[in-house]
Amino acid sequence: MIEIRGLVSRYGGVVAVDGVSLTVGDGEFLVLVGPNGSGKTTLVRHCNALLEPDEGSVLVDGRNVAENPVAARTSVGMVFQHPRDQFVAATVGADVAFGPENLGLDRGEIDRRVDSALDAVNLDGREDATISSLSGGEQARVAIAGALAMEPDHLVLDEPLAGLDQAARESIVDRLAALHADRTSVVVVTHDLRDLHRLADRVVGMVDGSVAFDVDSPDGLDALDDVGVRDPRC
Numbered sequence: 001m002i003e004i005r006g007l008v009s010r011y012g013g014v015v016a017v018d019g020v021s022l023t024v025g026d027g028e029f030l031v032l033v034g035p036n037g038s039g040k041t042t043l044v045r046h047c048n049a050l051l052e053p054d055e056g057s058v059l060v061d062g063r064n065v066a067e068n069p070v071a072a073r074t075s076v077g078m079v080f081q082h083p084r085d086q087f088v089a090a091t092v093g094a095d096v097a098f099g100p101e102n103l104g105l106d107r108g109e110i111d112r113r114v115d116s117a118l119d120a121v122n123l124d125g126r127e128d129a130t131i132s133s134l135s136g137g138e139q140a141r142v143a144i145a146g147a148l149a150m151e152p153d154h155l156v157l158d159e160p161l162a163g164l165d166q167a168a169r170e171s172i173v174d175r176l177a178a179l180h181a182d183r184t185s186v187v188v189v190t191h192d193l194r195d196l197h198r199l200a201d202r203v204v205g206m207v208d209g210s211v212a213f214d215v216d217s218p219d220g221l222d223a224l225d226d227v228g229v230r231d232p233r234c
């Protein structure tokens, strides 16, 4: 479970997150929407100890993230808004293996995880491909494979479908659906609910650093206009 309690996060004088409390239950699929600059990315970066709260706290499975950053990064997989920000190696296989190697796993287990993660995103057999030679959609899938190889209990993805063609979108949405079915909790930050609204257990809308609505999907879709998100039923 991820519990965000009274979180305030500032960049200098800018209050990016302004007292948010939000719980993501085990196995829940939560979609976080909101206009540009509403604080979505800042909020989710706290779940992975990438920022320290100015006020409040974030707990993952009962542990305070700020006090246990390594444990948080092991149990919360993070896929960044721009996949290029998270690549650490030149080739697909080396990049996906990086996380499991840092966990100190033996080579056989690392190879099993890399194979399984690449298979999950339909990139099996592409270990030796150079990441820079891949399309944007393939790079997005490598980034997701890197997170999956950690076998996290919770997965947070920031705009994972942005800029992808329909085939790449469907491939990633299918993978998210399978993770949801396996009871991994999933948080997706997006501007575009197409393809995702049918998976969501909840849709949370942020405006100006605060939660503007928190609804079960699809009953609350009428509220989407308030945060500038297109109704996916239209």
Ligand SMILES: Nc1ncnc2c1ncn2[C@@H]1O[C@H](COP(=O)(O)OP(=O)(O)OP(=O)(O)O)[C@@H](O)[C@H]1O
Binding pocket: 011, 014, 015, 016, 034, 035, 036, 037, 038, 039, 040, 041, 042, 043
């Ligand atoms: N590194 C930073 N330094 C200073 N201000 C920042 C930084 N990152 C974000 N901000 C500011 O914090 C506020 C919230 O930004 P954030 O990126 O969290 O919003 P967002 O909802 O994810 O936006 P988007 O949908 O455009 O990604 C904005 O006012 C933004 O300009």
